[in-house]
Structures are given as structure tokens and as C-alpha cells.
Amino acid sequence: MRVISLCLCCMLMTYAVVAQRNYVPGVIVTSKNDSLKGFIDFRNWYQSPNEIDFKESLSNGNEQHFKPADINGFKMAEPEVVYVSRKLRIDITKQDVNSLNEKTERIVQDTPVFLMRMVTGRYNLYEYVDKFSRVHYVYDAVDVPATELEYIQQYVERASGSGIFTEEKYKDQLAALFADNAALAKKASQVAYREPNLKKLFLAYNNYKEPGAQTSEPVTVQKKKRLPVTFGIMGGMAFTSYPFKGSAYIGLGEYENSKGPIGGIWADIPLGRNGRNISFVPELLYKKLETTGALHGIYAGQIVKFGFTYLQVNTLFRYTYPTKTPIRPYINVGLGNGFVIKTNENGLLRSPDREWEVAIDEPRKYEQTLIGGIGVKIYKVSAEARYTTGNGFSPYPAGRTAIHSFQILAAIGF
Structure with missing residues (x-):
């Protein structure tokens, strides 16, 4: 239920910006070749626009709408x-x-x-x-x-x-x-x-x-239009499961799912005018993994706890579906490279009357992750549902610490 609520909140926040406009200084060339100065709602059109919105001043609430049959053209100074x-x-x-x-x-x-x-x-x-x-x-x-x-x-x-x-x-x-x-x-x-x-x-x-x-x-x-590189921040929640497997003791247990915040910074780098709907998206994220497992089999009754803090560098490729509106769906695919910056928990309790021991000697500090996600962007705000799967922190070939995460993310660009 919390996942659904969070998803709805992200979508509501995203659609709330639909009413926003991006008015830039421009000139309308009328059908009589007169110039009408004001502000044009620039949508960074991929497909050629069928209609444009115009205001004579930003304080003026009255919009004028012009189709190709109504005017001889229009121009903007920036871009x-x-x-x-x-x-x-x-x-x-x-x-x-x-x-x-x-x-x-x-x-x-x-x-x-x-x-x-x-x-x-x-x-x-x-x-x-x-x-x-x-x-x-x-x-x-x-x-x-x-x-x-x-x-x-x-x-x-x-x-x-x-x-x-x-x-x-x-x-x-x-x-x-x-x-x-x-x-x-x-x-x-x-x-x-x-x-x-x-x-x-x-x-x-x-x-x-x-x-x-x-x-x-x-x-x-026409000067070569440099597609803008955008930057921003992002945050959300990660819902993580730990289907550990293998013959080593860490694979012989049932592990609790966890949820926690995830966030960081990102950039969106277009890959050229002809491929303007394809971009490279690097991300730097902060995340935590925390779980407790109850072992079974010959290790029945023993408990392990793991907790690691990561900085993760994601390298994603994004395809944004071109539309005539500010609402633009997109998909992400790529790889994540996680680096442990802090070990919060790494304990093994063999029985209630004994002290906690180190569960894993020298856990792996580098995690590799496959990433896929779908989202929607409206102007500078976006919401995304993302799934990741990584190889975790176990250094043991016989103990695979697979980590699966479903993430709900919201982002804003500057």
C-alpha cells in the first residue's frame, strides 16, 4: 500500500507542472508582415508545431494562439x-x-x-x-x-x-x-x-x-543548435529484496526485505540533433542496504545482519518518446557501479548466549548492477519506476548475495 501511495504522489507531483509555461522573448510575423513583439511559449519542439502560444507581456494573462494559416512565421532570440x-x-x-x-x-x-x-x-x-x-x-x-x-x-x-x-x-x-x-x-x-x-x-x-x-x-x-545538457537532483524510495543463494551459510537463510531512501544528482546529455530523443544519463546516488536473515539447515537458529552504505555511479542511456506536448515518456537502461563507503552491520549471532561475530571477512566493496526503468517527464520534473538487480557484497563463489530493488524516483532539473 505504501508503494502505491508513493507512486501516486510522484505522479501527482509530476502532472502538477503541466500548467507551467516556458515563455521566451519572441516576435510574431503577421500575415501583413508586421512584427508583433512579445513572448512565445517555447516547447523545445521535436515535431514541428501545429500551433504556438503567444503573450504580449508576461504579466498579461491573455494568451493568443496562432496556427500556420494565421501568420507568416515567428522567431525567438534564445534559442x-x-x-x-x-x-x-x-x-x-x-x-x-x-x-x-x-x-x-x-x-x-x-x-x-x-x-x-x-x-x-x-x-x-x-x-x-x-x-x-x-x-x-x-x-x-x-x-x-x-x-x-x-x-x-x-x-x-x-x-x-x-x-x-x-x-x-x-x-x-x-x-x-x-x-x-x-x-x-x-x-x-x-x-x-x-x-x-x-x-x-x-x-x-x-x-x-x-x-x-x-x-x-x-x-x-541557422547556427548549430547545441542541445542543452541539463542537471538536477533526484530522490525517492527503494524497496529491496535479498534472495541469497548458494551452499555457503549466507545462502542458507530467509532474509527480510527492506525499504529506504535513495537520492543523488544526475545529468542528461543529448547525443546529437538527429538523435535528439536519445541521451546519456550519468547519475551519482547515495543508498543503503540493510537486512536481517534467519539461517536454516545445519545453521538453524543463527542470525546474520548486514548493512552497507553505497555511493553508486549509474551510466544510463535514455530514449525519450517524441510528443507534441510537454508530457514525454521515456525508458532508461544501463549499468550501475556501487562502492561501499561504510559498513554499518556485518554480524553473525550463533546463539542468544554468545557475542556477535564478524559474518563476512572482507565483504566485496564493489557492486555491479543492471538497471531498467520507465518514466515520464513534464518540463523539468520527472517521475520514474525503476528495477535493478545487483551481485551484492559476498566474496564467496558459493554464496551469492543477489540484490533486487524496485525504486520510485522523482527528479527535477535546473
Whole structure:
């Protein structure tokens, strides 16, 4: 019952922050190309936003909501990001492993959307991430409407053999765009469908065209966005069981489960823009293990007590599921490395009329742990349910001190 109550408390604390906003200074470019200064609710969008929230001042409680059809775009100073609104016909068919294993109808979207600006000049380059988290690159110009650079993977049934086929139409599109520069047109026919490659190509062409352009178009490039490394604190409760096994005496007993606090500090380090939903999470935690065991068999009637304090360094990899809302579920997997910093109990009582003895000579000071967990993050607050299993403190090959722990954790970032 206590576990359930604690879990509910963590979830309530997490959902309590849904109402929070992250307003940063920004500018709305209206449909008449006027600038409306104020504050934009920045959500660190993974998928391109369908709507943004805007306030003219932080003290103003009235929010305005803008869809791509309502405005020409918006920009923010920190982080430095510019979105433009364009009417775009685009293929958003899923291209994940499951979808590519069978023939499916293509899904074409033909609506105004927000595109994130990557390069400007004679030709502008944009990025669009659709509702299926598929990344698209789009270009336009003064006299050229927004057009998708087409990179299509699909399952095709043929007499000669069915399978997944890739159409790299974007290479022909780029070669035609840059046809007046033979060197760049050749590079375009070989360029990879990746942000850095396409940005470099568009920037080179725009710089080439700028000196001879009749109407000067300023050449700019979106600065490399450094995904922020976040830090924070975490804490919660650990519910631990001790299924010791083996022929050694410590394996011949029944051990009490224990519960106790666990807490420490953490960092979340994103592993790159294209994998922005994958991160490396190191943690430094403080924890205690305490249990009492009643031995049986030839050791019936004897009692052992163990208690150790650990500093544990966890190295986790986290996958955060991309959503359009602040509520983002995630999973953690990784390893823990625990180091005993204090021995609180290590006693053996053979009978009530005798003194306590040392139960284990030189207990192992290093514990290895496998870790898995699921959680949810809302803005800077997260809650997680985690399971760990470790090899414990026994140095005896015939006495395995397996330690299993179910943990409920809450964390906040700074």
C-alpha cells in the first residue's frame, strides 16, 4: 500500500507542472508582415508545431494562439530559431521498419505548416518534422513555392522480387536547381539526405550566386543548435529484496526485505540533433542496504545482519518518446557501479548466549548492477519506476548475495 501511495504522489507531483509555461522573448510575423513583439511559449519542439502560444507581456494573462494559416512565421532570440509558415504538399507516409514490411497507401498532406529555417539566400532551406517524426527538407525562393526534397522509402511488389526500395528524387531536384554551377550540381547528385550535408550545399550555392544576383538576398545559415545538457537532483524510495543463494551459510537463510531512501544528482546529455530523443544519463546516488536473515539447515537458529552504505555511479542511456506536448515518456537502461563507503552491520549471532561475530571477512566493496526503468517527464520534473538487480557484497563463489530493488524516483532539473 505504501508503494502505491508513493507512486501516486510522484505522479501527482509530476502532472502538477503541466500548467507551467516556458515563455521566451519572441516576435510574431503577421500575415501583413508586421512584427508583433512579445513572448512565445517555447516547447523545445521535436515535431514541428501545429500551433504556438503567444503573450504580449508576461504579466498579461491573455494568451493568443496562432496556427500556420494565421501568420507568416515567428522567431525567438534564445534559442535562436526562426519558423516560417508555408503552404506545402508533402508525403508524410510512415517509413519505420513495421510500415515498410508491407505495401501501404501513401499519405499526402497539403496544408500550411511551420518550417524551421536552416539556410537563406537565393534558395532557402527548411526542416519539417511530421507527426510520425519523419524528417523532411524543403526549399523555396522568391519565385519558387515551398517544395519538398523527396526522399521516399516504400515496399514495392515486383515480379522480379518484392522488397523495400528507396527513391532519392531529391538528388535530381538539387542538380536541376544548381545546374548553373557544374561542380555543385555534381555534388548535389551525390549528397546525403542529412541536415549538415544539405546546409553546406545550399550555403555554397547561395554564396556563389550572391555576387551576381540582381536582387541581393542575404545569405544566412541557422547556427548549430547545441542541445542543452541539463542537471538536477533526484530522490525517492527503494524497496529491496535479498534472495541469497548458494551452499555457503549466507545462502542458507530467509532474509527480510527492506525499504529506504535513495537520492543523488544526475545529468542528461543529448547525443546529437538527429538523435535528439536519445541521451546519456550519468547519475551519482547515495543508498543503503540493510537486512536481517534467519539461517536454516545445519545453521538453524543463527542470525546474520548486514548493512552497507553505497555511493553508486549509474551510466544510463535514455530514449525519450517524441510528443507534441510537454508530457514525454521515456525508458532508461544501463549499468550501475556501487562502492561501499561504510559498513554499518556485518554480524553473525550463533546463539542468544554468545557475542556477535564478524559474518563476512572482507565483504566485496564493489557492486555491479543492471538497471531498467520507465518514466515520464513534464518540463523539468520527472517521475520514474525503476528495477535493478545487483551481485551484492559476498566474496564467496558459493554464496551469492543477489540484490533486487524496485525504486520510485522523482527528479527535477535546473
